[in-house]
Amino acid sequence: xxxxxxxxxxxxxxxxxxxxxxxxxxxxxxxxxxxxxxxxxxxxxxxxxxxxxxxxxxxxxxxxxxxxxxxxxxxxxxxxxxxxxxxxxxxxxxxxxxxxxxxxxxxxxxxxxxxxxxxxxxxxxxxxxxxxxxxxxxxxxxxxxxxxxxxxxxxxxxxxxxxxxxxxxxxxxxxxxxxxxxxxxxxxxxxxxxxxxxxxxxxxxxxxxxxxxxxxxxxxxxxxxxxxxxxxxxxxxxxxxxxxxxxxxxxxxxxxxxxxxxxxxxxxxxxxxxxxxxxxxxxxxxxxxxxxxxxxxxxxxxxxxxxxxxxxxxxxxxxxxxxxxxxxxxxxxxxxxxxxxx
Numbered sequence: 001x002x003x004x005x006x007x008x009x010x011x012x013x014x015x016x017x018x019x020x021x022x023x024x025x026x027x028x029x030x031x032x033x034x035x036x037x038x039x040x041x042x043x044x045x046x047x048x049x050x051x052x053x054x055x056x057x058x059x060x061x062x063x064x065x066x067x068x069x070x071x072x073x074x075x076x077x078x079x080x081x082x083x084x085x086x087x088x089x090x091x092x093x094x095x096x097x098x099x100x101x102x103x104x105x106x107x108x109x110x111x112x113x114x115x116x117x118x119x120x121x122x123x124x125x126x127x128x129x130x131x132x133x134x135x136x137x138x139x140x141x142x143x144x145x146x147x148x149x150x151x152x153x154x155x156x157x158x159x160x161x162x163x164x165x166x167x168x169x170x171x172x173x174x175x176x177x178x179x180x181x182x183x184x185x186x187x188x189x190x191x192x193x194x195x196x197x198x199x200x201x202x203x204x205x206x207x208x209x210x211x212x213x214x215x216x217x218x219x220x221x222x223x224x225x226x227x228x229x230x231x232x233x234x235x236x237x238x239x240x241x242x243x244x245x246x247x248x249x250x251x252x253x254x255x256x257x258x259x260x261x262x263x264x265x266x267x268x269x270x271x272x273x274x275x276x277x278x279x280x281x282x283x284x285x286x287x288x289x290x291x292x293x294x295x296x297x298x299x300x301x302x303x304x305x306x307x308x309x310x311x312x313x314x315x316x317x318x319x320x321x322x323x324x325x326x327x328x329x330x331x332x333x334x335x336x337x338x339x340x341x342x
Contacts, residue, residue: 022047022140025067027058027084028102029076033126037071040129047136055079063093068140070094073125074103074114082117089118096146098139102127177252179229180236188251188259192314195263200308207262207270207305210321211239211277214298214333216256218290231286231297232256238284242276259321267305267338274301274336282334293334300328303338 024047026037034051041047052061055076062070070088074081081101088094101114102125111122121135175187183191192208199206213219213235220228232252239250239258249261260277262270278301286297302325306317328337 022069022136023050023065023067024048024069024071024136025050025052025058025062025065026071027052027055027061027076028071028073029053029055030073033073033102036126037132040126040132041136044133047133055081055084058084059087059091059094062088062097063091066093067097068143069136070097070099071136072099072101072119074101074110082113082119085114085117085119096143098143100135100139177236180233180252182236182240182258183249183251185251185254188249188253188261189314191249191251192261192317195261196308196314196317199263200310203307204264205266205305205307206317207265207267207303208317208321209258209260209262209270209274209277210253210302210304210318210325211235211258211260211274211299212301212325212329213256214293214300214329215288215291219288219297222288222290234284234286235281235297235299238280239277242280243273248273265305267303270303270305271336271338274303274338277301278334278336293332298334300325300333301336302326302328303336305338 024041026034026049028034028037028051031051031053034053038049038051041049050061050065050067052058055073055078058072058079072081072085076084085099085101088097088099098120099118100121100123101119102123103110103114104125106124114122120139123132123135127135175183175190177184195206198204213231216228216231219231235258236250236252239260243250243260243262245262247263248265251259251261253259260273262273265273278299281299282296284297287295288297289295291298302321302323304317304321304324306312306320324337324339327339328335331337
């Protein structure tokens, strides 16, 4: 594993000050000054030095070398030193790199303009080695701490996003039937309870379809459980494709039974939805030699619609739909029944 300071900064890990490498970029049109500063920094093993003689190239060099501190001459031919500082500050790569300007004058107005342009420090050149190194170390430490803090924040955000993604996936799996991919009984209970409370507050109808595959035991006995599982998936898909509103919920109720919650839907709308599902399942033309309703796999559906009252609960809706489903099964199957009302 790479244990270098750069890698540890990237990972947001703490790096001791004495392990951090400092890259100094000097921008100065006088090679003699460049050599003097190079020599002054030569004996510090934690400072690397890079020299740029031409102001026109300084921004490109800074982007490439990624210094931790820029030493910048204030007066250079071709480009004003403060203009160059503003260029650093407007560039995403160099915006936060500390800039120490070097000037031949100790002038209050010049200092004011320099700090206004975004300079971090001001030295009269050529400064004393001890002072220069101390200032370089101070600004480099602040910059490295900022990088480390930002890296740690990014790592934390990535960790939070991954945890959130994992939680969403876990919640999805918890609420999903493993075979058919639609919602399971657990989520049905939660959703129906929530929509029941909403319907009671707003005094609107809520409907429920209970759907049972006709003669499914004989279907499994004839074709086997693998084929039976495939049939369950097909029925679930038909339900989802024939229920169009995002607020409607298709679920596997258990075994060969399914349920559909239809919020803000009255008896007529629920019957229309149930008829669509009933006809669509038969239209699949899944062969069923032992069916009592014909040669294809079919379903029976019980429909219930209620305006919830204070004394009732979601079980009332389920019980009513179950009674109508029993009526559909006992009167010939492959049909929709909603005759029994609350």
